[in-house]
Amino acid sequence: MVAVSARARVLFVGGLGRSGSTLLELILAQHPDVCAVGEVVHLWERALGGDERCGCGERFTGCDFWQRVGEHAFGGWSALDRDEVLALKAQVDRTRFVPRLARGRLPEEQLAPVRRYADLYTRIYRAAAEVTGASLVVDSSKHASLAFALRWAEDLDLRVVHLVRDSRAVAYSWAKQVRRPEVVDTEAYMPTFSPFTVSGLWTAQNAAFHLLASRAPVLRLRYEDFTADPRGTVRRVRVFAGLDDTPDALRVLDDPPVPPRPFHSIAGNPLRFSSGPLRVRQDNAWQAALPPQSRAVVSAATWPLRLRYGYVGRRRPDPREAP
Template sequence: MVAVTAPVRVLFVGGLGRSGSTLLELILAQHPDVCAVGEVVHLWERALGGDERCGCGERFTVCGFWQQVGEHAFGGWHAVDRDEVLALKAEVDRTRHIPQLARGDLPAEQLAAVRRYADLYTRIYRAATEITGAEVVVDSSKHASTAFALRWAPDLDLRVVHLVRDSRAVAYSWAKQVRRPEVVDGEAYMPTFSPFTVSSLWTAQNAAFHLLAQRAPVVRLRYEDFTADPRGTVARVRRFAGLTDTPDALRVLDEPPVPLVRAHSIAGNPLRFSAGPLKVRPDNAWRENLPTRSRAVVSAATLPLRLRYGYLGGGRTNSTEAS
């Protein structure tokens, strides 16, 4: 008899960056039933290519967790042809491919390419669960196109958290220069984007997750609701991920704070290198510091979805509203 292997349960955190995904991921990672791996979409370039630091503080090639993952998934990272993966990624994982990936079926050749690409992630996720004993892997890659590709993987139980933040707050954050501490050999900074560019990206990414909700389990979470009720929000996200309610999963939010478990995360906000404690609180600096002209551009360009998400008139939506 051939052993039947259960699908790997993956909680994919999607949306535009600077919306709180790293904070949510770190909180979820504090319980052993969750294994947080960061933004796997960047592993091929930043970890395999740049040997950047893992969230634990070690370089990728020195991190014991990631070396075990490589052995379990591929027989060692040396067996992965990075150039071939990047070529496959360019063929499959791009925003412009979303309309095709959203279809009910794909031509055989395209389906084969998408599944080859998704299988790389499936192997990594499965290895992570086997090594840690976790029930769920959290991937905060955020890119909608990556989530669309993963939905075609036959061995994944994919569940998506569509994380949304007020577009004006996101624009303010993307205008700031932020150093990337994971880069060891030299100094590098996260990219900065103009208000118009952020508005376009914010609209495109969020709209894409509404489309994905027609094909996969997706819930929407507002950053503002998360910071207002972190305990309730994390509990609801855990239930959506199929995890049992347990007070231990929320201990990181208690006072006094408990020691922080460092996640083995690839890429993401510098917060992932924090030794703790984690403090979940609203960040409204944009209200005073976002220039008037920038605010006007972003407000106008993102009006339809801001209205839908309750960002006009101070309205609130449920934390786990269907997208």
């Protein structure tokens, strides 16, 4: 692989899917000092393996941005052994490995594969910044295990946004059948999960990011607060990420709204293919559509963290509250 240098600054958006990460990433990507790359954790299977469509509309192999990134990072994507990368991913990037990755120290036999894995992402982030001239790369992979692996990278300035949404809304969203427009040669859909399964995933992922906050810079945001005040939220995220608070970064939120420019994203919500004006609004359909039994299951199973996040009763979390 080609030699690379310089420290990459990355904003990792973490949490459970269906919490608004694609929307946040899309807004951040509207300013040239940000390069948003979608869910890089899926690059190995979906882009290199399935040649799926990038957020720009082109297949991965036909996207000039991603081909240039591969050249800068590795001397071309063909220089990578995908099976080897997937084997390394299975060895490092699993939720069950989070307790190990959260330790203050790792023995060399465990640290070496973690750093090899994290270096793959570091090279991609650095290459994306070089290709675009951006100061910040946004990765919305969400998986806590990847965020924990990245904290061991030697040349990465890692900052994490922990994005939280009411577990009942998340459960309702994961029950819906959503087509994946990035798949070209066949018709494919995102997986669906039962309310009980979503409850476990929601609790595990969010609890993991609480643990990560003791190891890396973490900013927690609620989806409901983001959609209620997108301008204030974007400003807060940009400052946290070390970017200037410039009005130009919010033009996509103007009224009348300015159509968003496409960004080169791997995987994510179908929203990334939208070409129309971006209107940020809170989706509360779950309040009427989530069946009572499902609501009861999710409410009971996720009660402790829902209480902490202000979803129980009238308590709202203090934005100054430590993660």
